[in-house]
Amino acid sequence: QIGSLSCISYGTWMLTHKSNIIDNVTDVFLDPYVLLCVVGAVVFIVAFIGCLGALRENIYLLKIVRLFIHHICQFGCCGVSMSNDGYLDWQENQYFNCSDANPSMHRCSVP
Structure with a gap:
């Protein structure tokens, strides 16, 4: 408080x-x-x-x-997630996930 x-x-x-x-x-x-x-x-x-x-x-x-x-x-x-991945669930983000299929220029970068 x-x-x-x-x-x-x-x-x-x-x-x-x-x-x-x-x-x-x-x-x-x-x-x-x-x-x-x-x-x-x-x-x-x-x-x-x-x-x-x-x-x-x-x-x-x-x-x-x-x-x-x-x-x-x-x-x-606020960064809270119920999965075991925790803060790594940014891989599910369509702009920041690190995969070859992602055409975004922000791929594999930190949001």
Whole structure:
């Protein structure tokens, strides 16, 4: 939770000290510091729900945390995969896999 709070505070600090002027809504959504704040907030909420659920032995809160972890593993988010290959599942990527049939110029390179 400390790491997520530091992400939120660093993102907020950078947003307030930035000299760019926001012209439209897309500037807000494409700003990396806004993304850092959002990711930090989501991590904080999930960690807080997990801590509270474990502390109070609340089954419903623990099921919510299990649902988040299941989605992370199911979608392969953040380098997490359920296969034995782990991070090597980039071989399944059509642009980066290292096979002779791949015509991409990024073949056999690191994404």
